[in-house]
Amino acid sequence: MTTLKRKRARANGEGTIYQRKDSRWEAAGYVLAADGTRKRIRVYGTTRREAADKLAEKITDSNRGLPVATADSTVGDYLTYWLGSVAIHRLRENTHTRYAACVRLHLIPGLGTKKVARLTAKDVRTFLDRLRTTCQCCTQGLDTEQKQCCAVGECCQKRLSASTVTYVHSVLKSALEHAVREDELPRNVARNVKAATPRPRRFQPLTPVEARQFLDAARADRLHALYELALRTGLRKGELLGLHWEDLDLTTGTATIRRSLQRTRTGGLTHLPTKTRASERRIALPTECIHSLKEHRGRQDRERGQAGSAWSDSGLVFTTPTGRPLDPANLTRRFRSFLHRAGLRRIRFHDLRHSTATLLLEQGVDLVVIKELLGHAHIGVTAGVYAHVRLRLQRQAIDTLGHALGPSDNDSDDPPAVAVVR
Template sequence: MTTPREATPSRRVRANGDGTVYQRKDGRWEAAGYVLAPGNTRKRVRVYGTTRKEALAKLTEKIATSNRGVPAPSAQGSVSAYLTYWLEAVAVHQLRENTHTRYTACVHQHLIPGLGKKKLAKLTAKDVRTWLNQLRTTCQCCARGIDARRDQPHCSAAGACCSKRLSPLTLAYIHSVLKSALEHAVREEEITRNVARNVRTGTPRPRRFEPLTADEARQFLAAARDDRLFALYELALRTGLRKGELLGLQWEDLDLRKGTASIRRTLQRTQTGGLTALPTKTRASERRIALPSECIHSLKEHREVQKRGATLEGWKDNGLVFTTQAGGPIDPANLNRRFRSLLERAGLRRIRFHDLRHSTATLLLEQGVELVVIKELLGHAHIGVTATVYAHVRLRLQCEAIDLLGRTLHNSAETQPDASADPPPCAPPVR
């Protein structure tokens, strides 16, 4: 009787769904399998490695990610192509026009030149970190060719680099634009994660501002008394309204009998529409505030002067509280020039118009007004914004409180009665 041949051990077969692994003619190993794709579909992906183990490990990682419900990225284009799409199809509908203009400049001046050639799906946190470090140490005159376009070069074209680098605030702004774009790519399932969020740039120091002191504020109001826009300057200093909110204020927003003002819009200059009335900066900025009695009086006088001007030929009635002499809206840039001239006439140091808003909050804090009241008056979205911007004022108030406590304790020690003396009869117990 013949003995049957021993069965040869069969080749190991991978289970269904584990994919396939084989060696290519060029010597590399290729692994292929099905993973979850956007739209709750499945697609076949291929990975490569120098060894069978390496290719299998890459495929196993992708299948494990798919089993957790994370779809495979579908982005095939570059970072430049996606940023262009995001600006033209997404950001333009979500941002205010001036903000979209700044985003566009940031993308074309920094993001596309630095990261535009990389594949969106292969962008890593290391790529973002390396690019930010390079951007931090690069002279912008040299990188963007600014010096070559000047009539009188004073940087590389003149033989000496001026080392004009970006500020930490600008770097943080560029980083935030990239995070916003990649966050939308994650929502559209183009990529699996926002790698820009894994990069920490540090918290930049806020811009330092020098608000008016109480004496300077009184000097400013005295110098502006004879100005045609005195009511605007007084309203800005006493209520902290933004420049656009003041210029967009209409008479129908004011109730001088009750002493209130409703802030509903802001006036800004845009590239397409010129001077345009837009919604307030945030939802919290749309608010109603109480008017000081001094502002009510100056607004009434301003209205009487405006009524006399409305009888002149060429007057255009737009319903605005503060207008040009012809009744048209005031350009914010023109208001800035008038404000600087007023500061020079008053003999005060040069500050921004927005620093009047900071002066209001600073003076209120120094008078002991609660932070939540100032937050409502200024129209901040969160009280944390108010607390952060005016942290230096709170620190000074803390120092004053500590000094007050120190004087109290020092005086108590001096007036403490002698321990050898008999205690007063029927002393009340201390609870």
């Protein structure tokens, strides 16, 4: 007598799992969607276990009250879900804030009502073209609120910069890429749209003469050591403000960059990991910086004694006179004031970092060494930012070769002497 093998009953909420004709496994079930309703989703895997695990993960999130994006979600609903449930766990807070502003101001007004599954490359390209050419005062209704621009018949033509349009495009690509990884979309249509490469931001680094004037003027400033360290090593503002004395070895002349001090909306002044994994690095300190840091430590010891019980022992290298962390915005204001008092050209604090790299390049330092000093993730970043410097050096090299190959008064028809090549 043949005994029929009974099919295992699915547990409540497990969903449907079966093998497709293309040999992949498909699992389907109901989850909480981004618009607040319950919708059926499908996930796929090369094995039954893989498909079941993917569906179980989505159902678990749904049971915890976390919405799951579905293919028939609108772009607006999906972006809201992505920001609140995915990006918030992967991005630094300030980056997430910028992403959220980008979604709120541009992506949702421009593409929010379209279905994610029906979004095409043409839709994205049309949206980006409109973003480049439309006055933002009119688009965001600022003219009506303030009775200006188009509201009074005098459009100011305030368009987004090319870099901002590129940023909006990159945020959309990141969001849709997650939908592809989650098997909600077969492809990322935003990646099929080639946006125009924005021109690199122009910056005016210090010339060697200006750099020497800067260092001379900084000697009389309380933050002399910070300014000198910024120009001689190219450290970012947050990296400088996040330095602890324990990160410095003034005996061997090294500094370990582990963290960055930034102001966030929720946490105030907060120590965060470095910008990228490559930014966490160990650098050699110039002799001049070692001397100025030792002098700075002596000054800080005197300030600690003068502050008494009001001193806040943060362990930071650069602090207020009472030992508290220096706010990045306050440092920017102090820097501008310092430049004005010293009669120096006005530059951004970040231009000190550009000055470091430019001066090193002009001295013939290898690009790889500069990349490691600056803490760039890839050498392509270093090469791209300073492409104009490298081009200028190429021209100088070509001109030098041209002078060497040009006619000379000492030219003669005599054959050159045979040189011994070793």
